[in-house]
Each structure stands twice: as structure tokens, then as C-alpha cells.
Amino acid sequence: KQEVTQIPAALSVPEGENLVLNCSFTDSAIYNLQWFRQDPGKGLTSLLLIQSSQREQTSGRLNASLDKSSGRSTLYIAASQPGDSATYLCAVKPHSGYALNFGKGTSLLVTP
């Protein structure tokens, strides 16, 4: 069974800092990996999707990388803002089945 781990579980940074969130997965047989943002009690907003054949994706201040062979992905957030405060979840789509396997998320707090 695919296990997805996110480190750290929680992170607090001052506004303006660049930061990196980590995601690791145990089975490299994946189709893609998605990063989501979740605000408290709210739905999931897809941030970036990286196909297994890709190494990285960028959207604004966000950059996600994927190293499938080592089972790792990182989400880089540049020039963090208080509005970035949320829980960030990574999820992998394995070759078998339709389901996304989620990590437990990193809770990010950006202080003014």
C-alpha cells in the first residue's frame, strides 16, 4: 500500500521568507502527484499537478518538484505571505486504482 509522508507536520515562518514543504512516497509506480491547499474546515484547492514524466511545475510563487525514483516531492513557496497560511497536502495517483493517496499535510502559519 502506498504510504505518503509529509514533513514537517507544522511550520511557522515570518512573512517574506521562502520555504520548502516535503512529501515522500513509498511506491514510485505513480501516474502523477498533486499538491493541494486546504483552509480550516474548507475544501481542497488544487495548486499544482506533476505528471510522472515531469520534474517540476510552477505557478506564480509556487514551484513543485518531483523525483519519482527517490519517492520525493517538494513544494517551494517564495516570498511567503500571511494569506498562504493553510494546510498543504500532497497526494499521489498510483498506477493501480483511481484513488489519490494523501499525506497528512503540513500546517503552515505565516506571521506578519
Place this chain on the structure above:
Amino acid sequence: AAGVIQSPRHLIKEKRETATLKCYPIPRHDTVYWYQQGPGQDPQFLISFYEKMQSDKGSIPDRFSAQQFSDYHSELNMSSLELGDSALYFCASSPTRDRGRETQYFGPGTRLLVL
């Protein structure tokens, strides 16, 4: 742009009651997924449908059933509700059965509270 619609957004039920959650996918999306997220937990896959047929099954209890209708909307039926069923239930949709390329677009969720 149209998003995934879920109804109701909030639901309160008593133990042993039944509940029906509805999901309306993004237009032209033919695959629907259901996930359950307990308090402080990551979302867990329950079940998915492609073209009105069940395509995959996860950790869905036998007390739950689901189906996808001809207009592609889906309903999750939950019977004999237990306290542990209190959670946020997400529906997601995607436009193609090509599992290598599609993004799953999530709805806002239905928050179910069982008392």
C-alpha cells in the same frame, strides 16, 4: 468557471439515521470520486464511478452505498449512522478515464455531524 457542487453543505443527523449526500460534477466530467476526511485526518478514498459504473472501491463501509446517474451526478447514501461517521465528505470529478493525465477537482465538501 463551473466547479464541483455538493449538497447539502452541512448536515446534522442522529445515530442510526440515514443520510444522502449529492455531488454534481463539473460539466463534461465523467468520473466522480468520493473521499471522507475525519477530524485532523487526511482524506480517505471511498469509491469512484466512471460512466455510471463503479470504477474503484476504497475503505467504504458496507452501510454506505453510492451510484452515478445518467446526468453524471452522484449520490452517497449512508445508513445506520455512527458517531464515527462525522466527517467532511468530498466529491471530486475529472474529465477522462485516462488516469495518467487528469486532475481531480474537488468540491467544497459536506460536513456531516452525527449526534
